[in-house]
Amino acid sequence: MPILPGATLGILGGGQLGRMFTLAARTMGYKVMVLDPDAASPAGQMADVHVRADYTDLAALRTLGAACAAVTTEFENVPAASLIELANHCRVSPGADAVAIVQDRSHEKAWLADNGFATAPFALVNSEVDLDAALAATGTPALLKVSRFGYDGKGQARVATLSEARAAFREFGGQPCVLEGFVQLELEISVVLARDDAGHCALFPVAENRHDNGILDISIVPARVPDSLAHEARGMACTVADKLGYVGVMAVEFFVAGGQLMINEIAPRPHNSGHYTLDACVTDQFEQQVRVLCGLPLGDTRLLSPVVMVNLLGDRWHNGGPHWAALLSHPALKLHLYGKEAARPGRKMGHFNVLDADPEAALQLAEKMRNAL
Numbered sequence: 606m607p608i609l610p611g612a613t614l615g616i617l618g619g620g621q622l623g624r625m626f627t628l629a630a631r632t633m634g635y636k637v638m639v640l641d642p643d644a645a646s647p648a649g650q651m652a653d654v655h656v657r658a659d660y661t662d663l664a665a666l667r668t669l670g671a672a673c674a675a676v677t678t679e680f681e682n683v684p685a686a687s688l689i690e691l692a693n694h695c696r697v698s699p700g701a702d703a704v705a706i707v708q709d710r711s712h713e714k715a716w717l718a719d720n721g722f723a724t725a726p727f728a729l730v731n732s733e734v735d736l737d738a739a740l741a742a743t744g745t746p747a748l749l750k751v752s753r754f755g756y757d758g759k760g761q762a763r764v765a766t767l768s769e770a771r772a773a774f775r776e777f778g779g780q781p782c783v784l785e786g787f788v789q790l791e792l793e794i795s796v797v798l799a800r801d802d803a804g805h806c807a808l809f810p811v812a813e814n815r816h817d818n819g820i821l822d823i824s825i826v827p828a829r830v831p832d833s834l835a836h837e838a839r840g841m842a843c844t845v846a847d848k849l850g851y852v853g854v855m856a857v858e859f860f861v862a863g864g865q866l867m868i869n870e871i872a873p874r875p876h877n878s879g880h881y882t883l884d885a886c887v888t889d890q891f892e893q894q895v896r897v898l899c900g901l902p903l904g905d906t907r908l909l910s911p912v913v914m915v916n917l918l919g920d921r922w923h924n925g926g927p928h929w930a931a932l933l934s935h936p937a938l939k940l941h942l943y944g945k946e947a948a949r950p951g952r953k954m955g956h957f958n959v960l961d962a963d964p965e966a967a968l969q970l971a972e973k974m975r976n977a978l
Contacts, residue, residue, distance in 0.1 A: 608674045608696070608899035610634025613653070615669045615695070617660055617687065618679035619646025621943040621953060622875050622891075625883070626679060627651040629891035635899075640669050647944045648679070660687050670694025675898045677853060681708040681873050682753070698898050699853035699873050706849065707871040710783045711752040720848050722841070723867045725860060726786035733779070736770045743786030749773045752781040761819070788862040793869070794828045794835075795858045796842035797879035799893045799903050800851050806843040807893065807903035809886060811835045812878045812914075814858075820951060823975075824878045824914040825968060826885065830861065838866055845871060854894045877916065877953070884939045884958045885912035911964040913971035917955040917978070922948030927978045935970065937961055 608614075614630050616623045619641025627637045627648050639652040642659050649655035654672070658665030660683050667690075669676060675696035678688070681704060688701035707713050714727050728739035730749070740747065749770055751760035762773035764784075774782060793816065797809040813828035814821055828835060842857040845868070856876030858869040875890040882889040888896075888904025896904055921927050926948075932940060942955035957974070961967035 607901050612674040613638055613672055615673035615676035616679055617683045619643055619648040620679055621647050623648030623679035624651055624943060625891045626894055630895045633895055638669060638672055640665055645946050650944050666690050677898050679874055699851055703849040703851045704873050707873050709752050710750055711781055714783055717868055725788045725867055728784045730782040730784050733771055733774055737767060739784040740767060743784050748785045750783050751777050752783060788860055791861045793860060794838060795856055795878040796838050797856045797876050797890050798842050799854045799897045800846040801897050801903055802852055806846060807906050808839045809882055809906045810908045811838055814878050821877045821916055824881055826881050826912050853897055854890055880956050881912045881914040881958055885910050885960055910960040911967055913959045913967045915957050915971050915975045916953060919948035919952035919954050920950045921978050931977055932974055
């Protein structure tokens with residue numbers, strides 16, 4: 606039986622993704638309980654109840670499980686054990702098995718290789734003695750990335766020699782890492798999708814992504830790639846979800862190199878590159894997250910207009926802050942701020958979407974407004 610409005614939904618994590626889930630759920634008539642240790646969490650500001658506790662706090666997890674008809678997550682680093690505990694009390698989506706694979710780069714890369722998915726060259730590094738053979742396998746230069754808790758360019762280092770690799774590995778505290786070789790990258794794209802209990806997939810349009818210092822800067826939708834490549838990316842993303850037995854919203858990031866697709870990462874949650882859906886699709890990724898969590902039919906993912914999404918980082922909160930008046934003077938520009946109190950360099954504070962029937966006009970205005978801020 607589906608979970609209907611009036612029920613309470615829970616979410617582990619109180620950042621911007623949790624905030625946008627909370628807004629979607631409350632708009633649809635659900636109550637929301639957020640578990641997050643931060644008293645000023647963006648999602649906690651919007652929720653009916655904010656449980657301020659660590660994600661491993663057993664009493665807090667049991668409180669959440671008892672109060673909620675279903676629980677989801679907003680980030681991948683929630684301990685799998687916490688999801689297992691919650692599953693003893695209520696519906697949990699996505700499940701612990703799938704999250705445990707994709708929250709660890711080493712497990713994720715090995716799983717992708719075992720299941721026949723193309724990736725950039727990589728090697729697993731569990732100790733310093735592994736580095737010599739790893740560099741031989743990937744070539745140089747390469748990226749050394751920590752297996753757990755790295756995101757937005759954090760926990761990674763570019764290395765060109767064995768001595769640099771050793772220094773980076775020591776700087777990361779000797780924790781397990783993945784060494785990734787470089788490819789002749791043409792562009793990066795991503796696919797956000799939802800998969801329900803019956804195995805049905807609803808796929809959003811493919812996004813073309815540009816990064817700056819490892820952080821997403823701009824997403825262009827539809828991606829400027831051949832239809833055949835977009836179709837292949839959507840099919841591959843759905844196959845990933847099927848093989849994981851995944852239930853929920855997820856994103857698959859791809860490299861395009863030599864006209865071929867390589868999977869970069871899997872995110873078991875809504876994704877930054879899917880924020881365009883808030884204004885440009887019949888159903889956005891957060892409503893879709895509510896729908897799949899509650900066992901409702903998946904929403905229509907049609908693109909209503911070409912769109913460009915621009916991230917707003919804390920770097921722009923200087924010299925009086927962003928120039929909101931100029932930004933909001935454009936009627937086809939939609940601003941989303943996350944309610945974060947402190948602006949720091951590299952911190953995601955919000956985003957805006959620019960819609961236009963002409964994709965190039967949307968991109969030109971988006972870049973102009975980003976630079977003007």
